[in-house]
Amino acid sequence: MTEAPHPKLDELIAVMERLRAPGGCAWDRAQTHETLVQYLVEETYELIDAIESGDRDELVEELGDVLYQVLFHSDIAAEEGRFTLEDVAAHMTAKMVGRHPHVFGDATADTPDEVMVRWEQLKQAEKPARTSVLDGIPRGMPALALASKVIGRAGKVGVTVEAQPDPSHAGTEEQLGRQLLALVARSSAAGLDAERALRSAIRALGDEIREAETAAPSPS
Known part of the structure; x- marks a missing residue:
């Protein structure tokens, strides 16, 4: 019999389903999308720390923690009859294929800059309800990351943020x-x-x- 292509991933999914099944873990069964937000935020920052530290074992662990959050939310939604992990994967597959016509279609984009221009064009076509360049920016982002994002969008409508001259200009x-x-x-x-x-x-x-x-x- 042919082994599943991702046996360990299937095993992790089975563990999640067992923990949240009747007779499983009371804590896991009590969680909701809302109660898990704090853990998603925490695990995301821990993953960032692992990336920045360059520690291979920490990176494996923290990627697993973030992956588990995706499985957790998907299992909650499946129990509610809203959507499943397969729906999440199918949506992401369609999105990535659609956003990369230069790979999966006959479009051309040979440089990272050309790819980003086409990405923004396709995203705008997919989300016609967005009326502002600010739409879709998560307001809960850390302030520095949010500032960088908003400044980038400002340039698209001709609004500039002047950088004051600084004799101690940071070169690195x-x-x-x-x-x-x-x-x-x-x-x-x-x-x-x-x-x-x-x-x-x-x-x-x-x-x-x-x-x-x-x-x-x-x-x-």
């Missing part, structure tokens, strides 16, 4: 990290909340972006 990420750390230290010493301040500035930039979108002429 290490230098930038030290400067950011020093800025947070100065903020704390002054009794200011750097995270809240940055989020406030991001909201103001978002308002500016939406104003620019409203003022832009409609495509003919």
Whole structure:
């Protein structure tokens, strides 16, 4: 008999189903999508730490923890009759094939930049309900990551964020990290909340972006 192509993955799925089945683990059976959010966030950050540390064993472990979260949510949804793990996989397969016509079709995109341009075009066509370049950005992202994302979207509607000249300009990420750390230290010493301040500035930039979108002429 031919062995399944991913026997260990099938085994993990079986473990999840056993834990959440009647007579399994009371804690696992009590969980919901909402109660698992805190663990998904925690496991994601632990995976980031493992990637940055370069530790192979930690990376395997943390990837497993994140994978388990996907299985957990899918099993909850299956029990509710909403969707299954197969539905999740099928949706992702269709999405990846559709977003890569230069691989699975006859389109051409030979550089990473060309791929990203086509990706954005296809995503826009798939989600016509989105009326703003800000739509789809998770507001719960860490402030620095959110700022980078919003600044990138701002440029698409002609809104720019001026970078003030700095004599101590950071030429490397290490230098930038030290400067950011020093800025947070100065903020704390002054009794200011750097995270809240940055989020406030991001909201103001978002308002500016939406104003620019409203003022832009409609495509003919």
